[in-house]
Amino acid sequence: MIFQNPSIALxxxxxxxxxxxGVLLAKQLGYDFLDTDILIQTKENMTLPQIxxxxxxxxxxxxxxAHVLGLGTELQVISTGGSVIYRERAMRHLKKIATVVxxxxxxxxxLTRLSDIEGRGVAIDPSSSIDTLYKERTSLYDKFCDIKIVCGENQPGQVAADVAATLAG
Structure with missing residues (x-):
């Protein structure tokens, strides 16, 4: 792998x-998989919408x-919640322990994939829209990532293969 941190944060x-x-990539690389949304729900004993x-x-x-800051250096693929980029300290920690993709x-x-944002637990101001959220977050994702993979209409297996190929150099 060409990147300093062998773990991967998506x-x-x-x-x-x-x-x-993340699951497909972890299987392909032989890594553990961690979904921070599930970690948060388990540790807080509530769903994301309840929290x-x-x-x-x-x-x-x-x-x-706080939960992201508690992540260690195990060899893993970490799937983060979309809002993780709002806390710079958490992102600095992720960049220390993983290659951020x-x-x-x-x-x-x-917009064709995203439905029921409230039930899904999307961290969005109630007065905001998905368009506004997208514009607000994309520059932050660009700021913090080590690698950017354009998914387009690709199936998850192809996206995982693209990530693995990019990491391999």
Missing amino acids: IGMPAVGKSTV IKKKGLKGFLDIEA YLYADLPTL
């Missing part, structure tokens, strides 16, 4: 396929960051 918008691609409702958006982002899809593609 970042990107909700519905881009981080969890699905957002109870703690508010800022409270949720703080909880998410931004799975990019354009807004029209995401």
Whole structure:
């Protein structure tokens, strides 16, 4: 691998396929797989929507960051929540322990995949829209990533193969 950190952290918008691609990539590389959304739900004993409702958006982002800061250096593929980029300290930690891969899809593609943002636990201000969220987050994903993979209409298996090929150099 050409990157200093052998672990891989996937970042990107909700519905881009981080969890699905992450599982496939972990299998392909022989790594462990960790989904931070599931980790948060397990540790907090609540679903993401319940946490957002109870703690508010800022409270949720703080909880998410705390769990990311607790991640170790195990050899793994980490699928993060789309909002992880809102806490710079958490992103600095991810960059220390993993190569950060931004799975990019354009807004029209995401809009066809993303439904029920409230039930999914998307960290979004209630007065905001997916368009606004997309514009707000894409520059942050670009800022923090080591690698950007354009997913387009590719199937998850192809995206995982593209990530593995890029990491291999």
